[in-house]
Amino acid sequence: MTYKALIIDDEPPARSIIQAYLKKHTNIEIAGEYGNGFEAIKAIKEHQPHILFLDIQMPKVTGLELLEVIDEPVQVVFTTAYDQYALKAFELNAVDYLLKPFDEKRFDDAVSKVLGKLQSGEESNQQQIEQMQEAKSEVLExxxxxxxxxxxxxxxxxxxxxxxxxxxxxxxxxxxxxxxxxxxxxxxxxxxxxxxxxxxxxxxxxxxxxxxxxxxxxxxxxxxxxxxxxxxxxxxxxxxxxxxxxx
Structure with missing residues (x-):
């Protein structure tokens, strides 16, 4: 089976690295790449991806804010240069979390984890993501x-x-x-x-x-x-x- 993925990151070099790392994963098709959440929300509705490679810290709308408003079930791999969310992500075992800069082996490990969930019938880790969002203690702006x-x-x-x-x-x-x-x-x-x-x-x-x-x-x-x-x-x-x- 071929799985569709979207790459959502405001940094073009970061999107290019993920594209390059995905070339050998022939069972994953890149359905699109986007630099912000406003573009991505329509693409998620249109393409119904199985996987999101999603940056957290983006201008205008963060990755976590984007996940709050999507209804489609999807597996998420976070990619970010900031580590303040990492501990909570791993505590909840919610998603895989790639801290930039990450190498190809670490990326392959994340892909293997996501594919394992998809192939076992786990359609989404949305519940764990919501728990992660609820657990965040900062005041909303x-x-x-x-x-x-x-x-x-x-x-x-x-x-x-x-x-x-x-x-x-x-x-x-x-x-x-x-x-x-x-x-x-x-x-x-x-x-x-x-x-x-x-x-x-x-x-x-x-x-x-x-x-x-x-x-x-x-x-x-x-x-x-x-x-x-x-x-x-x-x-x-x-x-x-x-x-x-x-x-």
Whole structure:
């Protein structure tokens, strides 16, 4: 069987090295190479690759952000010059991880590992990748979402609030609303706490976008985003808002 692969890396020399190393692997076809996630997202949808050779640190959209928004099952080999993700990757046994510069033998080992998973019927390591993403402790500076076959980057200053939607969340931004496969707990833990507060089990709000509070029921309030958007505030949420906004 021939497996399709995409190479996604913002550095042309790095893509060329992977191309050269893959020449002897005749059962892997390079379906395309791309310098950024915006180009790659459409290609992943079009080609349905089995394997991604994916850089992590790329401008505009990182490799991990790209993986957050793809639905297609795929095996991933990370290629990167930065080692801060390596330990977590190996702890989770999520993917193989090639630290640049890597030699041909190390590359062949990674290919063998991925082919072994594909041939044994393991279609994707997406679950482990998601665990790796969830385990990352840094504070988010932006959120990447998918709209059709395009990517959009939401600056946190443009994010109004987040609403729970069963196993997903709905992000409401100044540019529109977007469904994302993440948990409220994830955003509560990874958004900057001085800017975003969970005011209700169903809502996390950007406190900079609150234009006032109005009574709703006994000991409960509504947070006013605009005249058409008012969000329920629980007692616990009101206490958090009172502490944060100093009123």
């Amino acid at each position: 932006r959120i990447v979402v998918k709209k059709g076959t395009k990517l959009e980057v939401i600056d946190l200053d443009k994010l109004l609030y987040i609403e729970a939607q069963d196993d997903y969340v709905m992000l409401y931004a100044e540019t529109g609303h977007f469904l994302k496969s993440k948990t409220m707990k994830y955003f509560e833990e990874h958004l900057p706490s001085e800017q975003f507060i969970r005011i209700h089990r169903s809502f996390i709000v950007n406190v900079d976008k609150i234009n006032g509070l109005e009574p709703y029921d006994k000991d409960t309030y509504l947070a006013i985003i605009n005249p058409e958007c008012k969000l329920k505030v629980s007692r616990t949420g009101y206490k958090k808002l009172k502490e944060q906004m100093d009123f």
